[in-house]
Amino acid sequence: MSANDLKTAAFIAYKSIRRGHKSTLVLMILILSLSFINMMFIAGILKGLSELFPQVIIKNVSAYITVSSQETPRVKEFIPNQSALRAEIATIPGILRTTRRYVLAGSLAFDKDQSGQYKRLSSSIMGIDPAADAKIMGIEGLIKDGSFLSDTDTDQIILSSALAGGYGNLAPSDLGGARVGDKILVTYGNGIMRTYKVKGIYSDLMGIYENFITSKEAESVIGVSDSASQILVALDPNRQTLEKYRAQIGALAPTLKIQTYEDFLGSFGGFLNALDLIAVIVSIISVAVASVTIFVLIYVNALNKRRQIGILRAIGIKRTIIISSYVFQALFYVAASLVVGSILTFAVLYPLFLRYPLNVDFGAISLYFTAGWIIFGIVSLIAAGFLSGYLPSRLVARKDILTAIWG
Amino acid sequence: MIQIENLKKTYPGKVPTPALKGVSFKINEGEFVAIMGRSGSGKSTLLHQLGLIDTPTEGTIRIGNFEVTALSDAEKTKFRLQQLGYIFQEYALITELTAQENVWLPALAYGKDPEHCWEHAAKLLDLVGLGHRLDHYPNEISGGEQQRVAIARALINSPKVLFADEPTANLDSASAKTVLELFRKLNRELKQTVVMVTHEPDDRRYVDRVVWISDGLIEKIEKVE
Numbered sequence A: 001m002s003a004n005d006l007k008t009a010a011f012i013a014y015k016s017i018r019r020g021h022k023s024t025l026v027l028m029i030l031i032l033s034l035s036f037i038n039m040m041f042i043a044g045i046l047k048g049l050s051e052l053f054p055q056v057i058i059k060n061v062s063a064y065i066t067v068s069s070q071e072t073p074r075v076k077e078f079i080p081n082q083s084a085l086r087a088e089i090a091t092i093p094g095i096l097r098t099t100r101r102y103v104l105a106g107s108l109a110f111d112k113d114q115s116g117q118y119k120r121l122s123s124s125i126m127g128i129d130p131a132a133d134a135k136i137m138g139i140e141g142l143i144k145d146g147s148f149l150s151d152t153d154t155d156q157i158i159l160s161s162a163l164a165g166g167y168g169n170l171a172p173s174d175l176g177g178a179r180v181g182d183k184i185l186v187t188y189g190n191g192i193m194r195t196y197k198v199k200g201i202y203s204d205l206m207g208i209y210e211n212f213i214t215s216k217e218a219e220s221v222i223g224v225s226d227s228a229s230q231i232l233v234a235l236d237p238n239r240q241t242l243e244k245y246r247a248q249i250g251a252l253a254p255t256l257k258i259q260t261y262e263d264f265l266g267s268f269g270g271f272l273n274a275l276d277l278i279a280v281i282v283s284i285i286s287v288a289v290a291s292v293t294i295f296v297l298i299y300v301n302a303l304n305k306r307r308q309i310g311i312l313r314a315i316g317i318k319r320t321i322i323i324s325s326y327v328f329q330a331l332f333y334v335a336a337s338l339v340v341g342s343i344l345t346f347a348v349l350y351p352l353f354l355r356y357p358l359n360v361d362f363g364a365i366s367l368y369f370t371a372g373w374i375i376f377g378i379v380s381l382i383a384a385g386f387l388s389g390y391l392p393s394r395l396v397a398r399k400d401i402l403t404a405i406w407g
Numbered sequence B: 001m002i003q004i005e006n007l008k009k010t011y012p013g014k015v016p017t018p019a020l021k022g023v024s025f026k027i028n029e030g031e032f033v034a035i036m037g038r039s040g041s042g043k044s045t046l047l048h049q050l051g052l053i054d055t056p057t058e059g060t061i062r063i064g065n066f067e068v069t070a071l072s073d074a075e076k077t078k079f080r081l082q083q084l085g086y087i088f089q090e091y092a093l094i095t096e097l098t099a100q101e102n103v104w105l106p107a108l109a110y111g112k113d114p115e116h117c118w119e120h121a122a123k124l125l126d127l128v129g130l131g132h133r134l135d136h137y138p139n140e141i142s143g144g145e146q147q148r149v150a151i152a153r154a155l156i157n158s159p160k161v162l163f164a165d166e167p168t169a170n171l172d173s174a175s176a177k178t179v180l181e182l183f184r185k186l187n188r189e190l191k192q193t194v195v196m197v198t199h200e201p202d203d204r205r206y207v208d209r210v211v212w213i214s215d216g217l218i219e220k221i222e223k224v225e
Ligand SMILES: Nc1ncnc2c1ncn2[C@@H]1O[C@H](COP(=O)(O)OP(=O)(O)OP(=O)(O)O)[C@@H](O)[C@H]1O
Pocket: B011, B012, B013, B017, B018, B019, B037, B038, B039, B040, B041, B042, B043, B044, B045, B046, B199
């Protein structure tokens, strides 16, 4: 292929597009740009969902870092002198605030119709400092009935909607429909029994299956003070890496167990990988649909122009020039579609989504794009365009001249 | 100029059709030759072989210094572009190109100076009497005008031989006359070698010789006085 051949091919392609049916052009660009949008959009939303997940874990499960009581060499149930330790942790640059939680094991019992028949389940009960906790964790925001705890409450409990029952969440077992104001009997691991009034019920979509009382109440149950099962740490993730934070906290509390949210996320890894896989599959299907469409349109077009292709060959135009002219046309359609698709995706859909994110119970899904994914989309459409220009025209241009012209 | 030796063409198929059964003759440089014969006698088949748009079953064709029957497919394409002009019975123009673009395209593909050839295309269209139709698309001009555009296109690369397969069959007698007179003018004034298939006995008066074909064989070669 010489420069002159390319010039000739480009001229034929240009004239074909200029003189071709406008409806074919519009249809082709419409289908291709929709495929591109589809690809970007589905992948963007799935990616948005998988980006949301860590945020959900940070907000509802582990904060950025969770410091837990000693496991080795000997298991200790609680972190002693928690306020002094938290004050020290707070001096690390980048640490924003901390809160502590007691994690108690117990069983919950509820007799809905006062028949003496209790529904029971074992669950963990967290003792929290409501005001400080709410600044780091998101339970308060998830309250769907009743209200959140205040620091001085002692006879009140916040239930997981999944464990309360009747909220439509699936839990292995539930209390059969406990509601705000109901009395719940809690038996702790050390044998102590307390009755609490349900103050609030939070939406437990994530399946956290935890219930909350105040740490003041927890301390009276277990008979300790100024202790904690966990210290939850809020920090500025842009200031330094999580590993550096972990090391610095570890230096202050060498015997304690320190976990980042990524450690907690580990159990969701499979789910997140599945999301990524779905995004890949959907995109491959979009590219396939786009390829087949452009292939069919160009093939039909080339078949219609069989006679013209025969004439071009008869007057001495090389096959490669004819094929290239079809490839150029297809690439033009792809390029125009990429422009239209990109404008719609990045200048219309994306800002719209930023303004109106898709709200789900545990957060807001936004569109999330990665450079790699965008490049994959562009390259695969260009490749599809190339093939759908090349294959059909080659098929027609290979026929001998007389068959092409006279059929 | 053109030497045809024992040329045979059998169309393959369920019942193979022998359309040329061994044809040999010569065409001299600057000659205007007509190929005549009854319908189905093999005239178009012969011209297709000479114009390198079909491959003979047997025999050789020499055009100038080339044994064109021995050329590869790509070489034949190049030869058609650079050495031959071919005019089909039906106006075989590219519908997406204007008259001038249709004429210009082979020169562009040849790699000649595009601007110079653009002017040359206009001159050729002027020569065939279409100087006022340069920017018209094929569907905007008459059949006779389209045929004349095709003639101009066949001339753009100054071919050694001009082939025409019943170029006037679809034209009214006035247009037909214009086309034939144009061929004669090209032949007389520019020494253009022309090989034309026709079934119109009257066309004999324009040409130097007539090759009569019958049932795939040469019946006689008639010198026109
Ligand atoms: N593609 C083909 N396949 C099979 N047979 C063919 C083919 N083309 C032509 N023939 C046969 O070959 C013979 C010669 O055909 P050709 O077209 O050369 O005749 P012609 O002299 O040009 O006739 P006309 O004056 O009608 O154009 C005919 O019998 C025709 O039926």
